[in-house]
Amino acid sequence: MMQNDTIVAQVTHPGKSSVGILRISGIDAKQVAMEILGKIPKPRFATYTKFLNENNEVLDQGISLWFPAPFSFTGEDVLELQGHGSPLIIDLLIKRILSIKNIRLAKPGEFCERAFFNGKIDLIQAEAIDDLINSETESMVKASLNSLEGSFSIYIRILLKILIKFRVDVESSIDFSEEINFDCNNIIHKNFKQLNSQFLKIKKIISDKSVIREAKKIIIFGPPNAGKSSLLNILSSRDRAIVTNIPGTTRDLLYEYININGFLCEIIDTAGFHKTDDEIEKIGINRAWEALNKSDHVLFVIDKTIDPKKQKEISNNFIKKIHSYNNSIKITFVLNKNDLLKDNFDIQKIGDFYFVSLSALTGQGVDILKKHLIKAEKYKDQVGLFVARRRHIHQIDLSYFEFLKAQKEWLKYKNIELLAESLSLMSKSVGEITGNFTSNDLLEKIFSTFCIGK
């Protein structure tokens, strides 16, 4: 799908640097080359040229690169100008280019968007480019590169292929039910089997090989004064949360990104839970429960110096309450202030839960907690990883849920129209991952989070 306007943006970071690169993409890129360079450079060759203004005066000089359509990143004619990285020169050049008819500034992510619309990359790969740029750990870089090369897309494409074949089989048995004489039930069962095995394969590779781009959300919760803010501070190695011995000091949520040996997580410190008459504190406590609902893991901090019976009562009450909010959240109990006791700094599994004895004040035992988090969150640092966004996993879950429903209904009612409808819903959910069936609104939302020049 060719766009009828041409876009320009600086692709290097704004600010002073040795080189500044501009990218121009679209049908009038040729015109830009003619006006700025006085010629169209030889395709895919680095050509040293002058960059000219309207009066043929030299604005700058540098390397120009010409990628004629369709053999370019966007699939359109692309001109790249590599000049000196002075913000003033870049600004003058952009102004000069914008004075040419039909040229406008690119929106964030618009080069990727054009590459997507022109079939150069799918949506997973476009997202991988953004993930690569925003990678905060080495494994994230490796995983984004794998996604960019299509290692996740391929599984989704196979799933879509199976779905399309299934739909063809089903639709043709609706359209020609009287003319076609085949064992419809048998074919449908075969298709169900094939689809199920591909869904399971994808779920397995997501669980074994995916790195979630969005950081894991780890929430710190517990009674006041147990040491929640001290734990946040020691985990993030910063004095960000205010630590006092006055209960209720953390009234709102505090967020901190931390990198534990390459494992990126977002730590949320909360007001904890307790009865209070302070209205502001009440809001903080409610927000904490809302945040718990959206978190992957809770570190429930207990002051280990208090009566063990009381500790047990607090932890049991929490377990009872949390499961009505979020029953997939992982729970780790942090027995804090262990420095005041003669106990070991260790981790113990009691029933279904882990208890880590540590001191958020001295730091003893904090490494045990970090190791435990890495293990519990299945952080991987191996080859063959790819990036999955929560969006991808959600779409797979949605379509697998529809699949199970369709299979059940087929066994019960043998209703081919109902099955056709379910298959269409599944294709839509899966297609949204790669962008085959993605609404314009969603596309706009995804690309608008990219940076300008990408």
Ligand code: GDP
């Ligand atoms: P929060 O209300 O749960 O956030 O608790 P804070 O982190 O504000 O800590 C409450 C008080 O306990 C402060 O005086 C801290 O210095 C103290 N404290 C926190 N962790 C420890 C610890 O591991 N050992 C000792 N001895 N004191 C601690």
